[in-house]
Amino acid sequence: MALKVLSVASEAVPLIKTGGLADVVGALPGALAPHGVAMTTLLPGYPAVVQSLKQRRAVFAWDSLLGTPARLLAGKLDGGHPLLVLDAPSLFARAGAPYTDAAGLDWGDNWQRFAALGRAAADIAGGALVQRKKTQRFDLVHAHDWQGGMAAAYLRLAPFGGKEGRIPSVVTIHNMAFQGWFGADIFPRLGLPDAAWSLDGVEYHGGVSLLKAGLACAHAVTTVSPTYAREIRSSSFGMGLEGLIIARGDAVHGILNGIDTQVWNPSADPYLSQPYGRRTLEKRIANKRALEAEFGLDEDDGPVFIVISRLTWQKGMDVLPEVLDHLVGIGARLALLGSGDAQIEQALSRAAARHPGRIGIRIGYDEDLSHRMQGGGDAILVPSRFEPCGLTQLYGLAYGCIPVVTRTGGLADTVIDANPAALAAGCATGVQFDGVGYDSLAAALTRTVALYQDRAVWERIQNNGMKCDFSWKASGAAYADLYRSLTA
Numbered sequence: 001m002a003l004k005v006l007s008v009a010s011e012a013v014p015l016i017k018t019g020g021l022a023d024v025v026g027a028l029p030g031a032l033a034p035h036g037v038a039m040t041t042l043l044p045g046y047p048a049v050v051q052s053l054k055q056r057r058a059v060f061a062w063d064s065l066l067g068t069p070a071r072l073l074a075g076k077l078d079g080g081h082p083l084l085v086l087d088a089p090s091l092f093a094r095a096g097a098p099y100t101d102a103a104g105l106d107w108g109d110n111w112q113r114f115a116a117l118g119r120a121a122a123d124i125a126g127g128a129l130v131q132r133k134k135t136q137r138f139d140l141v142h143a144h145d146w147q148g149g150m151a152a153a154y155l156r157l158a159p160f161g162g163k164e165g166r167i168p169s170v171v172t173i174h175n176m177a178f179q180g181w182f183g184a185d186i187f188p189r190l191g192l193p194d195a196a197w198s199l200d201g202v203e204y205h206g207g208v209s210l211l212k213a214g215l216a217c218a219h220a221v222t223t224v225s226p227t228y229a230r231e232i233r234s235s236s237f238g239m240g241l242e243g244l245i246i247a248r249g250d251a252v253h254g255i256l257n258g259i260d261t262q263v264w265n266p267s268a269d270p271y272l273s274q275p276y277g278r279r280t281l282e283k284r285i286a287n288k289r290a291l292e293a294e295f296g297l298d299e300d301d302g303p304v305f306i307v308i309s310r311l312t313w314q315k316g317m318d319v320l321p322e323v324l325d326h327l328v329g330i331g332a333r334l335a336l337l338g339s340g341d342a343q344i345e346q347a348l349s350r351a352a353a354r355h356p357g358r359i360g361i362r363i364g365y366d367e368d369l370s371h372r373m374q375g376g377g378d379a380i381l382v383p384s385r386f387e388p389c390g391l392t393q394l395y396g397l398a399y400g401c402i403p404v405v406t407r408t409g410g411l412a413d414t415v416i417d418a419n420p421a422a423l424a425a426g427c428a429t430g431v432q433f434d435g436v437g438y439d440s441l442a443a444a445l446t447r448t449v450a451l452y453q454d455r456a457v458w459e460r461i462q463n464n465g466m467k468c469d470f471s472w473k474a475s476g477a478a479y480a481d482l483y484r485s486l487t488a
């Protein structure tokens, strides 16, 4: 019989996306189905999500879910996978982004919005709703990041009628930097027993961390690459939670993200002017010409680097502007798509103004354009200071857009550096470098341009990357094995 899993998250493609979390949550049901796992996804009822439902069929209503009325709507995700939507208008029906208002400031009631999501998940999985026969019983709850973390905490610390306490939970860390920390004043409003205010409960540095609560209470913790799973045991990457990660010992697993190979397939990508495959790489040139035109870049034979990223410190984007004179100096060009930190946006715009025809910047978020960039760019630059997994380098590998990445987290796990040994062995897939700073980045750019100048070598590297299987096949199996080990 299929294992029934409730996946709880704050975003999922194609309904709502601010970053890589949405790609992963949206892909998981399809990745797990071949392994006998039936996954239902629970999302907050943001306007875009509620509007996407063809019929708004309410399957349950709470008079008070952490103090606010709420309904549970049922629908379908892409691929026909079941979707549940927490329709709590006072928490989610508002203009702005999922976590921030129009001015970019965190919503003041984020604790309540996502604690309510966790409480709802616990009720759905095995408590109130099951008892009233409003939903099926679930065998396991899989919660994502701090926004989902409270599901594990409610299941363990405040079970409804004792039933949910028996349901195992998995919490996945997509980014340790976001911990959902709030002041101690929220504790009495969470509806948890007093004993939950403790080291192995929700308390963290005198307040409440929704992520810490999840990590402490889940039966298993996963993160999205083996290297990041090791890195978060150290103070440099654990962001204060390294002690807890070490204490959780064998319960912490690193399972690499996959990519949706239907959506990210250069031979059938509707956004490309010219689809192509591993054996027809020469066709990429049409996409490169289109990309140059779209970004106002000069047309020439030199390499075009691309960047598709949140413009933040994590992603090393504060250092990028400094290195752009060097990039232009060695005959390369840059097409960048991103948004984030205002200072970084300004520094990039100044660099673009200094180098017309060589640096093209697009501030904003544009999914279709990101496909065209992978299909026309020569190399994708990912200079992250830390990177739990990273998806853009995987899309780059699939598209023959060679990743140039820091040797950290999932970037270290997915790219094989074109050092002399790897080139001789014929297995290189990209360029890796250590540390995010002017010197390391400039050296990596220089090395990439040198590789580009040898067409045979470059095409070999492109080919090696395109041959890699970063589909969900292996990782879907790994999650299914983990679920079974917890439910056996």
Ligand SMILES: Nc1ncnc2c1ncn2[C@@H]1O[C@H](COP(=O)(O)OP(=O)(O)O[C@H]2O[C@H](CO)[C@@H](O)[C@H](O)[C@H]2O)[C@@H](O)[C@H]1O
Pocket: 018, 019, 020, 021, 023, 024, 174, 175, 224, 257, 308, 309, 310, 337, 338, 339, 364, 365, 366, 367, 370, 387, 388, 389, 390, 391, 392, 410
């Ligand atoms: N301006 C823009 N326009 C269009 N598309 C844009 C864009 N900026 C970013 N994107 C897209 O957003 C996604 C970003 O995913 P990443 O995995 O690279 O990072 P993120 O930090 O969001 O995710 C966190 O969660 C994921 C999932 O686990 C981890 O891989 C990662 O390491 C972790 O930091 C990609 O699909 C990318 O193409």
